[in-house]
Amino acid sequence: MLATLEEQVMPNSQEDGYWQAVLNRDAAHDGRFVFAVSSTGIYCRPSCPSRRPRRTNVTFYKAPDDAEKAGYRGCLRCRPRTANSNEEAAKIRSICRYIEQHLDEPLTLASLGSVFHQSPFHLQRTFKAAVGVTPKQYADSCRMNRVKTNLRAGQSVTHALYDAGFGSSSRLYERATSRLGMTPDKYRRGAIAATIRYTITDSPLGKMLLAATDKGVCSIAFSGSDEVLELGLKREFPFAQRRREDANLSLWTRSILSQIQGRAGSALPLDIQATAFQKKVWDSLTTIPAGQTRSYEEVAQQIGAPAATRAVARACASNPVAVAIPCHRVVRKDGALGGYRWGPERKQALLQLEKQAAKP
């Protein structure tokens, strides 16, 4: 026990310098050591304004913890614990700033340790104690914040992720998804604060909503009622000004209605955000002729990712513009319909209408 205590006390050669710092009330030494006074049972930081004790009553300790382990209480006047944690906090803050400025580089504890002259283990421990997360987790959350800012500023998902040091692989996309609580493209869409014009018309598949930004069609959806469609639009674009404009959108609506009947319709300008992977899948869907179907496996093969069947199905299910991107033409390998975002009965009806129209 005695041996342990002695280790925590300063070696004699340093003590003279520390005593001088105490006599000078040198604030530059605050946080480097504390001095404990045996006659009062109290320990202080070097700059404490109270009267100087006798040298013979003073013991130096490296940290408040050490003084307290030896039975001393912190001085209420100079609050030595605060002094120490101030320096610690400054160090942690500078590590945070460093991480923020190096987000696009791979971050290792070893490299942080060498920059801040600490052992990786010690750095990780003190950082986590102060910030609540590890340096790596902190870097990730900074990247996520940057992604959010980029998405709100209107950057594409791929660009926003890449720009924030995430790269653009699907693994990172999924990690971003779990951190954002929704897919990045949804987040981006939700953040659109522009005006969105929409119209609702009758169609062979029930009520159809078509919505557009200044740049193009951003949503095509089906439902049984206007209310459900309007609520869906509000959920998808919570920050947008939504304005119903039936007449102005009738040209585009007629084109989609014509495509539902299996007739050729002009391709509409689309304003949708996609990951690189979604874009590949969606592009591939537009090459499937009306009246024909492909399996999820075939689409996966066509885009050169034969193992990504499930990801293809997910990309189909996240299609924001029904019919305009014909995700209904992808079915299961065994001939079963597979899922459809707007209900399997609509998928079946669409395929039937297209087949009829394709007959000579």
Ligand SMILES: [Zn+2]
């Ligand atoms: Zn004091």
